[in-house]
Amino acid sequence: MLSYDTPVSMNGQRPPAPPNLSATPRTIPPTPKVALPTQSLSNGVHTNGVAPGPVQMPEERHIWLVTGPAGCGKSTVAKFLADALHWPYIEGDEYHPQANVDKMSAGIPLTDADRWDWLTALREASIHELDEGHEGVVLTCSALKRKYRDVIRVAPYFFHNIRLHFIYLDAPEEVLLQRVLARKNHYMGANMVHSQFDILERPTKDEVDVLSIDVSRPADVVMTEALDRVLRTISNDPEPDSQK
Ligand SMILES: Nc1ncnc2c1ncn2[C@@H]1O[C@H](COP(=O)(O)OP(=O)(O)OP(=O)(O)O)[C@@H](O)[C@H]1O
């Protein structure tokens, strides 16, 4: 049976092999101890200035997706986390094909079919960053439906030392509408916010890899809570009941 991940030939050519994450030990870049300026690459990856150098591959590696509808603060939170953790940051919006951007700019919501390749590309880009030797990577991805999150959940099937986590940024539609209305120079207009809520499947309790954060609060409060919960999760500290 075909799945989202079954390699299929394209134009008669075999697809590229997935990156080899299982070979250890490997040489990887060290995590720098001081904040370095973020550098943007043309492929939507922002390196946080991490330069290559010989060290041992970390045993566990982390993919953190910052998710939620347009305007919930994905980029704001993800950049903050990536800077604080010295991990690369992937801006999911930069991976949409031009056809998707054109649709959204014209006020036409994307369909499932429009999103499959984009989701797979984001999963592969995350794995690629880990394969480069980073301990973790933070990416933005609306991931509005459970089946979209499931596309990313495939990553640890192949590479068992990957831990995948989602942060769902939760706020009422009216709050996000105001934020998108206030934002300038973005292809996603306020007229699209309702369509995002229309199809939204909020993460359910059984999706235990998801942390939900109330983002109707000020950005600094949200970012502090997000970093605290990420650090707890990756160091396997239990969360206080108030945060579950
Ligand atoms: N907690 C917050 N309180 C108030 N304003 C916020 C908060 N978080 C983000 N913002 C502002 O809301 C707007 C949207 O934030 P941001 O671009 O980070 O969201 P996004 O989810 O990445 O959006 P999109 O999916 O449309 O790219 C920005 O102008 C940002 O400065």
Ligand SMILES: O=C(O)[C@H](O)[C@@H](O)[C@H](O)[C@H](O)CO
């Ligand atoms: O799944 C989607 O419909 C898209 O990813 C959108 O969420 C936009 O990319 C984003 O909101 C930009 O504003």
